[in-house]
Every structure is written in C-alpha cells, then in structure tokens.
Amino acid sequence: MGTCTSKPSKPNPYSSRDPNDQSDPSQTPKSLPSLTPHHNSKDDAVSGARQSQSQSPFFPFYSPSPAHYFKKSPATTKSKSAASTPSRFFRRPFPPPSPAKHIKAVLARRLGKKATASVAIPEDGEDEDGVDLDKRFGFSKELTSRLEVGDEVGRGHFGYTCSAVFKKGEFKGQQVAVKVIPKAKMTTAIAIEDVRREVKILRALTGHTNLVQFYDAFEDSDNVYIVMELCEGGELLDRILSRGGKYSEDDAKTVMVQVLNVVAFCHLQGVVHRDLKPENFLYTAKDESSPLKAIDFGLSDFAKPDERLNDIVGSAYYVAPEVLHRSYSTEADVWSIGVIAYILLCGSRPFWARTESGIFRAVLKADPSFDEAPWPSLSIEAKDFVKRLLNKDPRKRMTAAQALSHPWMRNYNDVKVPLDILIFRLMKMYMRSSSLRKAALRALSKTLTVDDLFYLKQQFSLLEPNKNGTITLDNIRMALMKNATDAMKESRISDLIASLNALQYRRMDFEEFCAAALSVHQLEALDRWEQHARCAYELFEKDGNRAIVIEELASELGLGPSIPLHVVLHDWIRHTDGKLSFLGFVKLLHGVSSRTFVKA
Ligand SMILES: Nc1ncnc2c1ncn2[C@@H]1O[C@H](COP(=O)(O)OP(=O)(O)OP(=O)(O)O)[C@@H](O)[C@H]1O
Numbered sequence: 280m281g282t283c284t285s286k287p288s289k290p291n292p293y294s295s296r297d298p299n300d301q302s303d304p305s306q307t308p309k310s311l312p313s314l315t316p317h318h319n320s321k322d323d324a325v326s327g328a329r330q331s332q333s334q335s336p337f338f339p340f341y342s343p344s345p346a347h348y349f350k351k352s353p354a355t356t357k358s359k360s361a362a363s364t365p366s367r368f369f370r371r372p373f374p375p376p377s378p379a380k381h382i383k384a385v386l387a388r389r390l391g392k393k394a395t396a397s398v399a400i401p402e403d404g405e406d407e408d409g410v411d412l413d414k415r416f417g418f419s420k421e422l423t424s425r426l427e428v429g430d431e432v433g434r435g436h437f438g439y440t441c442s443a444v445f446k447k448g449e450f451k452g453q454q455v456a457v458k459v460i461p462k463a464k465m466t467t468a469i470a471i472e473d474v475r476r477e478v479k480i481l482r483a484l485t486g487h488t489n490l491v492q493f494y495d496a497f498e499d500s501d502n503v504y505i506v507m508e509l510c511e512g513g514e515l516l517d518r519i520l521s522r523g524g525k526y527s528e529d530d531a532k533t534v535m536v537q538v539l540n541v542v543a544f545c546h547l548q549g550v551v552h553r554d555l556k557p558e559n560f561l562y563t564a565k566d567e568s569s570p571l572k573a574i575d576f577g578l579s580d581f582a583k584p585d586e587r588l589n590d591i592v593g594s595a596y597y598v599a600p601e602v603l604h605r606s607y608s609t610e611a612d613v614w615s616i617g618v619i620a621y622i623l624l625c626g627s628r629p630f631w632a633r634t635e636s637g638i639f640r641a642v643l644k645a646d647p648s649f650d651e652a653p654w655p656s657l658s659i660e661a662k663d664f665v666k667r668l669l670n671k672d673p674r675k676r677m678t679a680a681q682a683l684s685h686p687w688m689r690n691y692n693d694v695k696v697p698l699d700i701l702i703f704r705l706m707k708m709y710m711r712s713s714s715l716r717k718a719a720l721r722a723l724s725k726t727l728t729v730d731d732l733f734y735l736k737q738q739f740s741l742l743e744p745n746k747n748g749t750i751t752l753d754n755i756r757m758a759l760m761k762n763a764t765d766a767m768k769e770s771r772i773s774d775l776i777a778s779l780n781a782l783q784y785r786r787m788d789f790e791e792f793c794a795a796a797l798s799v800h801q802l803e804a805l806d807r808w809e810q811h812a813r814c815a816y817e818l819f820e821k822d823g824n825r826a827i828v829i830e831e832l833a834s835e836l837g838l839g840p841s842i843p844l845h846v847v848l849h850d851w852i853r854h855t856d857g858k859l860s861f862l863g864f865v866k867l868l869h870g871v872s873s874r875t876f877v878k879a
Pocket residue numbers: 377378379432433434435436437438439440456458491507508509510511514558559561574575576577
C-alpha cells in the first residue's frame with residue numbers, strides 16, 4: 280500500500296534515544312536460517328522460481344512485497360536466476376516488507392479498476408478528492424502527562440511501537456508499549472476507519488490470556504497512540520527463524536494451542552483478525568515458556584452471522600483462497616493458522632513463489648507438499664491436522680475450536696476446548712430444516728467416530744451446566760454470555776441466539792445435538808465420507824425413509840415454483856418404491872434451496 284509503507288520522516292519526539300544516533304537497530308541485516316519453500320504445484324513458473332543457496336544467499340521470508348520493494352531490494356536482484364536447494368539462508372528484507380493491505384492493490388491491478396469498484400474502496404494512499412477527512416478520534420489528549428515514552432521497540436507499515444511507563448494513576452510505574460500511528464498516513468476515510476476499528480476491537484476483546492492487553496488510546500494532532508501491554512520476548516517469527524524453522528511436534532503444539540485459543544475466542548466474539556502471521560504474535564518475555572500474545576488488530580473486522588466479508592486484505596503467504604475470491608469469514612483466519620502450523624513443523628512455506636501473483640496462484644491451485652523431509656517422519660496426526668487447516672474449501676476446513684480437539688492436539692497438556700461459534704451456525708440451519716432432513720442428519724450422526732464425538736461432547740458439556748443430559752435455549756444464552764465481550768454487540772451474535780428461538784419450548788438431548796451440530800461439509804472432506812454416507816443411508820432406510828412424491832419433496836426442501844421439479848428431482852426418488860434414493864439422501868443432507876438449483 281502506497282503511502283503506508285514508509286518510515287516516519289521525523290524521529291519519535293518522545294523517545295529518549297540519542298537523536299544523533301542515525302542507526303536503526305531494526306534495519307540491521309540479519310542472516311537467518313533457511314525456511315525452504317516447497318509445494319506440489321504443477322505450475323512450472325511457480326516451481327521454477329525456487330532459489331539456490333549459492334546464487335541467492337538472501338531472500339525475503341516475508342511476503343514478496345509490492346513491486347517497488349522488490350526492485351529496490353538487493354536481495355531480490357541476486358535471487359533472479361536461481362534454482363532450488365533446500366538449505367539456503369535468508370535475511371530480512373529491507374525496508375520491512377509485507378504490508379498487509381497491499382494485496383488489494385495488487386488484485387486491483389490484476390482485475391482492473393472496474394472489477395474492484397464494487398466495494399468502493401479507494402486505493403490506500405490516494406487522497407479522496409475534495410473530501411475533508413476528519414481525523415479526530417475522541418481519544419484523550421493526555422499522553423505526555425500520563426506516560427513517559429521511551430525507545431522504539433518495533434515497527435510496522437502503519438506505525439512504530441515504543442516502550443513507555445505510566446507516570447501516574449492506577450497503573451503508575453507500569454511498563455507498557457505504545458503503538459504510534461501517524462495521522463499523516465491516514466489519507467483515506469477507510470484508513471481512518473481502520474484505526475478506529477483497531478482500537479475498538481482491542482478495547483472490546485482484551486481479557487484473553489493470549490491477547491495483548493489494551494490500556495488506553497490517546498491522540499494529538501500528529502498521531503494516534505495505542506497503549507498496551509509490553510511484550511518483551513519478540514515476535515514468533517524471530518523465534519522460528521532463529522531455530523531454522525525446526526520445531527519438534529510438541530514445541531509446535533505449544534505455539535498452536537495458544538494461537539488456536541485466542542483465535543477461537545475472537546471468532547466466538549464475531550471478530551476476524553485477517554492478518555494472522557508469525558510477525559503478529561509476540562512473546563511476553565525472552566524465556567521459551569513465556570506466553571504468546573496476538574497483536575495488530577489493524578485489519579480486523581466484525582463478522583456478523585451469515586455475512587461474508589469481501590475486502591481483500593492480509594499478507595500474501597497467509598491469505599486464504601476464499602479471501603482472493605472475495606467472500607469469506609472467520610475460516611480465513613484458520614487457513615492462516617494452517618500456514619503457520621506448516622511452517623512450524625517443516626520450516627518451509629506451503630505456498631511460495633517469487634512474485635505475489637505466483638503466491639496467489641499457488642494458494643488457489645497448488646497442494647502443499649507433505650512428501651518431502653521432514654514430513655515422512657512426522658506423525659500421521661500432525662499431517663492430518665495441517666491438511667485439515669489448509670483445506671481450500673472453507674466449509675470443509677476445521678474451525679479453531681475443532682483444531683484444539685483434533686487428535687494431534689487434544690491430549691497435549693490437558694487442552695481445554697472453547698465454545699465454537701460454528702455450533703450455533705449449524706444449529707440454526709438444523710432448526711430451520713424439514714423433518715426429512717433432520718431424520719437424514721440423525722442417521723448420519725449415528726455413524727460418527729469417537730474422534731468426531733469427542734468434539735461434540737466437549738461442546739455439549741460447555742452448553743449443559745446442569746449435566747442432566749439436555750440443553751435449553753437459556754443454557755445456550757448463558758454459555759454465550761459467560762464468554763461475551765463488548766465485541767459481540769457489534770458482531771450481533773445475539774441475532775444468532777434469536778434464530779434458535781424454536782428451542783424455546785423444548786430441550787435438546789445429546790443425540791439430537793449431534794445431528795444438529797455436525798457439519799456435513801466437513802465430513803464430506805474425509806476419506807471415509809463414502810462409508811459414512813452409505814452407512815447413514817442404510818440407517819435412514821430402516822428408520823426415516825418413506826415414499827414421497829416430487830411435489831412434497833420440493834416443499835420439504837422449500838423449492839420455489841420456478842424450479843423445473845421433475846427435471847432436477849427426478850434422480851432423487853427411487854423409481855421402484857418412490858422413496859428417497861441415495862443421491863437424494865446425500866443432497867438432502869447438504870440442505871438445498873432454490874438458490875442451489877439456480878446456481879447449478
Ligand atoms: N505490545 C507490544 N509490545 C512490544 N512490541 C510491540 C507491541 N506491539 C507491537 N510491537 C512491535 O511493533 C511492531 C509493529 O506493530 P504492529 O504490527 O501492530 O504495527 P503495524 O504498523 O500494524 O504493522 P504491519 O505492517 O504488520 O501492519 C510489531 O511487529 C512488534 O515488533
């Protein structure tokens with residue numbers, strides 16, 4: 280993104296650092312151990328872009344940045360005509376790359392202005408003609424009287440971060456971090472709104488162990504200041520690089536459990552982070568066992584139930600395919616966690632190319648490699664875990680809470696599985712389904728394995744405080760309230776509860792809960808899907824299948840009069856006895872609507 284990539288032109292006026300000291304510690308080139316890219320792309324342009332150590336000792340680990348970075352970087356010039364070897368060295372590109380939002384700009388160039396005009400987002404960096412931007416945030420102006428601001432501790436594209444100490448008040452003496460975001464960089468209404476939202480989300484979400492604690496926000500005519508907990512242990516990225524990307528499975532789990540916990544929490548609150556990457560997780564202290572904290576909610580947004588987001592934001596290596604397709608929600612964060620998990624376990628990036636469009640092509644088309652070392656020596660569970668996070672279909676991808684109950688994770692240090700927002704979405708769909716579909720789902724739920732049931736049992740018990748084997752609408756409301764932050768108001772999670780109103784006068788037992796909260800799409804992604812479906816159909820045949828005429832089936836499915844019923848539903852009914860065929864059964868499980876047929 281154009282103007283948001285440069286460093287502040289003047290030194291931090293609050294820093295006690297020697298103003299004559301021209302050196303910038305963040306810019307000292309570091310030689311870093313290799314993070315080898317590998318994937319199974321059949322695209323020669325992509326695989327041919329791998330680099331050799333001899334010819335390319337330096338290569339940015341970060342996203343290949345916008346073209347202007349690439350042209351300037353000596354690292355990239357060196358890497359041009361190289362072939363692949365696994366053990367080369369990278370160092371950090373210079374200046375810091377991977378501005379999060381630039382993906383939008385790159386796609387705008389690729390698709391042409393017209394294609395992106397629908398979202399009416401001016402390119403960042405472009406001034407909005409004739410519009411006087413209101414850069415007042417309503418934050419306190421008392422920064423200097425409340426805090427003594429010290430040295431710079433980190434830097435991003437939108438801001439830089441300094442350490443500071445509270446001079447007075449309830450936090451007197453407390454060391455904190457202050458992220459300084461220059462107002463000069465807020466050149467569009469969208470950019471201003473982003474900063475407003477970053478503060479709003481941080482303020483609302485604070486309280487989770489793995490989320491940086493927010494203290495306050497200030498402003499003056501030049502900057503916005505976000506005061507938060509100081510994390511002195513550095514970025515997760517630096518730890519990965521210093522280890523050469525080699526994490527034992529247990530060490531990777533220690534990272535994953537924290538990342539998944541905070542992301543499951545955000546998703547339950549209806550917040551999607553949209554920029555999950557190792558740079559945006561900080562350790563509170565230098566020691567290995569210090570907790571990890573999610574930071575940088577600069578691209579985060581509220582994801583209302585049933586709403587799809589469409590801004591193309593994120594960082595290239597970590598961006599989910601559906602973000603590139605401009606229709607996504609919380610699942611996109613889980614993809615990014617899958618990329619992080621892949622990197623932790625094998626030290627390589629799953630989707631890699633020399634150019635940004637090459638990375639996007641790989642994200643959309645290529646399957647990451649699980650054949651090269653060290654994958655063959657890793658556990659089957661570890662591979663399954665990563666594959667289920669990196670499913671290209673967001674409906675088939677695990678959620679963060681499901682990932683915590685995956686066999687690879689769940690026995691690790693007594694992992695606690697948090698409430699999963701997906702449960703509410705699925706229950707809502709179930710409550711609105713026809714009795715025929717409910718019977719089909721019930722049959723399918725009888726085929727679930729111990730692993731599948733583990734997750735559902737955990738979720739059920741989170742909703743069932745009385746342990747009497749049933750849940751009510753009140754129980755659900757209470758469970759959500761127990762976990763609620765202010766963010767839920769904005770993301771309208773209460774609407775979800777309202778949509779479960781049909782539960783008001785009855786209870787749901789575990790058996791029905793399994794039918795209501797199972798995801799057909801996720802089961803379909805498994806190798807054993809065919810077995811599940813066949814077995815469920817047999818059960819359905821014994822107990823649920825009945826003769827049905829096409830018109831009745833259409834009304835069960837809620838199909839409108841515009842659908843040529845006899846054409847589309849012909850194969851759904853068995854001609855011998857007029858009952859649902861296997862095909863009809865599977866279609867029914869998915870839940871269909873007139874829209875399905877219109878699309879087809
Ligand atoms: N609470 C904190 N404690 C210590 N350092 C921090 C803290 N918050 C941020 N930093 C440092 O400042 C850097 C920039 O912060 P942040 O990522 O929030 O800024 P940004 O301008 O939004 O960056 P990006 O270019 O990634 O969007 C971080 O990578 C980190 O090194």
